[in-house]
Amino acid sequence: MFAELWESFTDALENLGSVVHFLFRLVVNSPRVLLRFNLISQQIFNSGALSLVIIMLSGLFVGMVLGLQGFQLLQRFGSGEALGTAAAIGLVKELGPVVTALLFAGRAGTALASELGLMRATDQISAMEMMAVDPIQRVVVPRFLGGVIAMPLLAAIFSVIGIYGAQLVGVQIMGVDAGSFWSQMRSAVGLADVTEGIAKSVAFGVACSLIAVYQGYYATPTAEGVGRATTRTVVTSAVVILFLDYLITAAFL
């Protein structure tokens, strides 16, 4: 039994090592790919602009729920006006980056992984290698960079829509004063809070995109293998996002 445990432990370590190695390959190849901005622009569209609707809808509802719950809680202490602060800090620091990253892993990460996995399964990647086109440069790095650029922007959009959602419920329905909603938010939210949110979303963008392209690129070239790669992308991304979230929150305290 210990032998099995040890084996699964070394397997996990080996996996981690190859992910890190893959990340280095992506980073080394990035400067050359940056010159071909068309490729990246297309991937920003695929993983960013196409995720916009789900991000905006989720942001609106998350903000509205925050407005309802936060108001119920704060009203007990007679400080319903602090709703703006509560919603803004919650969204900018935590919910914005984390929920966006989880949705991003589900919407864009799976698309990346299955696309690359299918390329692998249908021998398109081998064909590129045959034609002396580096698949890492031509296919993988643009997708990775597109995700890294799109994620912080999506998180920012999520937070803004969420704050408006909280304002919608708090001010229009629950009757919090609009002036104190915004002014208390402005005096309580610091630039450091926004920076923390941006740092988180950048880190999540790197993690999600890396996991997606890694799982897709090294997928077993069968229909089943592509399916497994997609599942693994979502599961691993979710765990890594929440783990990184704790780390970054602790680092910013």
Add this chain to the structure above:
Amino acid sequence: MGKSRTLNLGTGSFVLLGFAALFFLTTQTTSHGLAVFGPPRYEVTAKFDNIGDLKVGAPVSMSGVEVGRVAKIDFDSNEYKAVVLLRLNARYNKIPVDSDASIYTQGLLGGKFIGITAGGADTYLKDKGQIDFTQSAFVLEALIGQVLANFTKSKADEQATDAAAPKPTEKTK
């Protein structure tokens, strides 16, 4: 051409929207409005004995209207006083030189802000000017400490008089 045009258009509008959101987060949800877009301002200093937990960025108000913000807080090691740099909106340029700056608390336990009460002089504060009349922050802990000290002192006095009471010499008084 047509397809790549719509694609670029989509990417462009997405990136624009994203940066607009980032801009909104940094300028609208925090108190750090961009100085470039702000109104013209002028700076005056005020020296306080104790500023409590006054923070950079705290509002400066006159009659409850915000006229500026605290730009910098420093310590003068010659006079042992806190030097607060106030950045005031240039629209409010008729603040008399003998005005009085006090540190108040928002609500019972809220943050600190500076309130300016206008004086009666005919000359007005200029850029790099100084407000001479200041009143320190009301520090809740110090006040509680004072009350407790008074309380225990009066208790001690009472006990002392109680102890002294049975003495016949005191009784004649």
